[in-house]
Amino acid sequence: MTRNDEPGAARPEAADPHLTESPLHGETVFHGRLLHVCRDTVRLPDGGEATREYVRHPGAVLVVGLLDDPDTGAGARVVVERQYRYPVRQVMLELPAGKIDPREPPWACAVRELAEETGYQARQWARAGLIHPCVGYSDEIIEIWFARHLTAGPARLDPGEFLDVGTASLAELDAALASGQLTDGKSVAALLWLHRLHRGEWHPDWQAAPVATLADEPHPPA
Amino acid sequence: MTRNDEPGAARPEAADPHLTESPLHGETVFHGRLLHVCRDTVRLPDGGEATREYVRHPGAVLVVGLLDDPDTGAGARVVVERQYRYPVRQVMLELPAGKIDPREPPWACAVRELAEETGYQARQWARAGLIHPCVGYSDEIIEIWFARHLTAGPARLDPGEFLDVGTASLAELDAALASGQLTDGKSVAALLWLHRLHRGEWHPDWQAAPVATLADEPHPPA
Numbered sequence: 001m002t003r004n005d006e007p008g009a010a011r012p013e014a015a016d017p018h019l020t021e022s023p024l025h026g027e028t029v030f031h032g033r034l035l036h037v038c039r040d041t042v043r044l045p046d047g048g049e050a051t052r053e054y055v056r057h058p059g060a061v062l063v064v065g066l067l068d069d070p071d072t073g074a075g076a077r078v079v080v081e082r083q084y085r086y087p088v089r090q091v092m093l094e095l096p097a098g099k100i101d102p103r104e105p106p107w108a109c110a111v112r113e114l115a116e117e118t119g120y121q122a123r124q125w126a127r128a129g130l131i132h133p134c135v136g137y138s139d140e141i142i143e144i145w146f147a148r149h150l151t152a153g154p155a156r157l158d159p160g161e162f163l164d165v166g167t168a169s170l171a172e173l174d175a176a177l178a179s180g181q182l183t184d185g186k187s188v189a190a191l192l193w194l195h196r197l198h199r200g201e202w203h204p205d206w207q208a209a210p211v212a213t214l215a216d217e218p219h220p221p222a
Numbered sequence: 223m224t225r226n227d228e229p230g231a232a233r234p235e236a237a238d239p240h241l242t243e244s245p246l247h248g249e250t251v252f253h254g255r256l257l258h259v260c261r262d263t264v265r266l267p268d269g270g271e272a273t274r275e276y277v278r279h280p281g282a283v284l285v286v287g288l289l290d291d292p293d294t295g296a297g298a299r300v301v302v303e304r305q306y307r308y309p310v311r312q313v314m315l316e317l318p319a320g321k322i323d324p325r326e327p328p329w330a331c332a333v334r335e336l337a338e339e340t341g342y343q344a345r346q347w348a349r350a351g352l353i354h355p356c357v358g359y360s361d362e363i364i365e366i367w368f369a370r371h372l373t374a375g376p377a378r379l380d381p382g383e384f385l386d387v388g389t390a391s392l393a394e395l396d397a398a399l400a401s402g403q404l405t406d407g408k409s410v411a412a413l414l415w416l417h418r419l420h421r422g423e424w425h426p427d428w429q430a431a432p433v434a435t436l437a438d439e440p441h442p443p444a
Contacts, residue, residue: 016313019306019384030252030259035275035359037252037259042308050382053257054309055277055359084241085357086264087276091238092357129399133407134356135307135314137257137277142407160272162241177351177414178424185355185364189410192399195417202400 018045021052029053057140061110062097062186064128064194065120066148067167076170078194079118079150083163093168093176094184097142107210110145118165119155122147126204128193133185142186144193146204170194240267243274251275279362283332284319284408286350286416287342288370289389298392300416301340301372305385315390315398316406319364329432332367340387341377344369348426350415355407364408366415368426392416 026040036056044050065079078095085092098113100106107125114120128144155165168176173191176182182191196202248262258278266272287301300317307314320335322328329347336342350366377387390398395413398404404413418424 016304016306019304019313019386021306021308023308029254032251032259032261032275033273035259035277037254037257039254040308044382045306045384048382051255052308053254055257057359060358082238082241084238084243084267085354086243086245086262086274087359087361088354088357088363089361091241092354094357129402130405131407131410132307132310132314132405134360134362135310135316135406136282137279137309138356138360139309139311140356141310160266160270162267164241174418174423178418180351183352183354184357185353185407185411188353188414189407192410192414192417195414196396196400201396 020045021050024049053137055134055138055140057099057138058102059100059106059140060097060142060186061100061106061113062095062142062144062190063110063114064095064144064146064190065114065118065122065150066146067150076198077167078170078173079114079120080166080168080173081117081163082166092184093182093187095187095190097186105210106143107145110143110147111209114147115153116156116158117161117163119153120147120150121153121209123149123151123209124206125209126206128190128196128202128204131186131189144186144190146193146197148206170198242267243272246271275359277356277360277362279321279360280324281322281328281362282319282364282408283322283328283335284317284364284366284412285332285336286317286366286368286412287336287340287344287372288368289372298420299389300392300395301336301342302388302390302395303339303385304388314406315404315409317409317412319408327432328365329367332365332369333431336369337375338378338380339383339385341375342369342372343375343431345371345373345431346428347431348428350412350424350426353408353411364411366408366412368415368419370428392420 021042024041026038029039030037039053042050042052068076081094082091096114096117100109126146130141130143243264246263251261252259261275264272264274290298303316304313318336318339322331348368352363352365
């Protein structure tokens with residue numbers, strides 16, 4: 001192990017042979033309806049071998065839907081959801097999000113998921129960044145997108161999907177974080193981006209919506 | 223689906239029969255060395271049935287190790303790591319974290335992981351909150367703990383564990399987030415708590431370290 005106490009320890013551009021693991025061979029050990037689990041044997045930096053088990057995931061997109069002009073400050077509201085999450089056995093306060101379909105660009109997924117889950121359509125979109133929610137055992141990436149100039153419409157939930165749609169201000173989300181009510185990791189990460197926006201530390205590159213309105217398209221059968 | 227556009231949509235205290243899923247039966251469908259996957263059949267709110275596949279996880283703890291007094295502002299440094307994460311095939315910038323051992327209290331896990339991974343020991347600790355990193359397919363909970371009054375010492379990594387230890391200021395972490403270098407979900411969530419601390423929005427309930435210094439204890443065999 002290299003100890004590195006000087007400032008700026010993170011150097012993604014550097015080669016890291018003392019850290020990097022190389023795949024030797026692997027297999028899919030569980031192929032479920034939702035989850036696909038791989039088990040790979042890897043070469044460790046010291047020449048040894050180890051086993052790595054992890055979930056393969058298609059990726060997802062989260063949407064911060066701004067209901068007011070972001071310049072209105074901490075009182076501006078965003079679109080939120082309440083959804084029962086069976087793995088954690090509770091109703092979670094979350095921002096809208098969903099899995100990317102095969103060959104679907106992340107931005108198109110953001111537009112689709114916001115419309116399907118909440119009914120809102122946005123005139124402008126900006127990509128904030130991405131998170132890896134679960135680096136220990138999943139390859140999932142969640143892109144964080146912001147949407148503004150929203151128009152309300154009817155939601156079109158997938159079969160077996162049940163959720164409440166509502167709104168919350170930045171101050172309310174902060175209070176929910178402080179009280180332990182907001183614990184969804186991706187939504188907490190998005191809240192940090194929302195703070196950056198409100199503090200003027202992030203200047204979104206707003207773009208017009210990438211696809212025609214979904215309002216007239218039939219909902220594909222599940 | 224209930225549509226709920228009034229402010230304050232989140233009401234965790236309310237019963238939510240229109241959202242809640244009930245387990246009917248379940249089984250462990252994959253039992254690996256690291257991952258354990260369950261598949262349950264659930265009763266949906268509308269009376270239908272659905273399948274839920276998810277990872278069972280023992281829980282984890284993340285540590286924000288403050289190297290200076292938090293009142294020194296955004297220049298104060300925290301302990302960071304660079305670690306190759308095989309599922310995402312890259313070296314990640316992260317805050318120290320690790321899985322909870324069987325019957326281990328989260329605070330003891332925080333003390334142990336900080337010492338093992340970074341060598342640091344802290345005189346005072348405070349719990350910030352928790353996140354659910356992956357509500358769609360994992361029951362994992364990550365508690366976020368803050369540590370201060372640190373003393374450096376030798377790290378004692380587990381076999382097959384390789385990482386660099388370093389430090390970063392709040393400003394450097396913000397820059398890493400903005401540039402896309404900081405994408406680890408749990409670390410981004412912890413960064414929001416660090417901002418809350420620096421802005422005076424969170425007043426930690428600092429407590430003396432819960433266990434004797436680990437320096438004299440032998441490292442248990444793996």
